[in-house]
Amino acid sequence: MMQAVLEDVKRAEEHVLNFKGSIKGHRVVNRNRARRHLILMDDYFAKDALFADHFRPCFWIRKTVFDRLYHGARSYDDYFVLKKDVVETIGFSGYQKCTAAPRMLAYGTAADSWDEYLQMSKSTCGDAMVRFATVVVEVFVPPYLREPTVADTERLLTISEARGWPGLLGSLDFMQWKWRNCSKALQG
Incomplete structure (x- = not known):
């Protein structure tokens, strides 16, 4: 996966898109998804992560709980799996999508507030939030919110x-x- 991310970063830097999006007159914003994925991984998820000791204050959950949510989301909905789109541009990673939702919940922020750090648009953050909430309800409610035995x-x-x-x-x-x-x- 990391090799694909690095190749996409290199291709994005070398290749200038010559189209203006699917709607005439709209411009395409180069969000540099792959580079932002690598920054996110270096900040929170690498072995020697920059903010490894500050994970819980940033997300308001333990890293082990986040990992369980991330893997549950990936197994339930392939929206959280890294894919390429029609023009062979790599999409947002599952970590980027799963990071936006808990942080929006933890801080009560709007969907467009993570554009600076994750380079995700308002619509993508909102979609990730809805799908993440669906995953939590569908995957984690039955085993954890049941009647006590x-x-x-x-x-x-x-x-x-x-x-x-x-x-x-x-x-x-x-x-x-x-x-x-x-x-x-x-x-x-």
């Missing part, structure tokens, strides 16, 4: 009893209790 219920009751709350099942008010917020008489 008897074993799950017993495990949760054991955990809450070990924390000093016997019989409590899934109340966030008490499961996430911070003793520093309690009165002095109740601490300990």
Whole structure:
């Protein structure tokens, strides 16, 4: 894949497109997708990534969770697989598409806000967001958002009893209790 990306970068630098897009009068913006893919990989996904220690603050999820989402998206929808278009120009990589959606969700930004960094248009970011959300619902809701089994219920009751709350099942008010917020008489 990286060889194809590098070849496309070289071809894009050497070859000037002599058409103006599919609609007469519209100009084609060279988004340099392959170079932006390589920058993204160097920043977050390479072994010695520039922002390896800052992945979670940037995406608000762990890198392992992102990897699971990325591979789930690739296996469910081939939209997230790197392909070439009709004129043999390499498209956006799956990493670029899967990076735009969680960052838009994490920061609550508009679709056109990632044009600077990822060089993706507003329509591509919006499409990636819709398809990413569809993948999350279709692939990850059935195994993770299901009714608890008897074993799950017993495990949760054991955990809450070990924390000093016997019989409590899934109340966030008490499961996430911070003793520093309690009165002095109740601490300990």
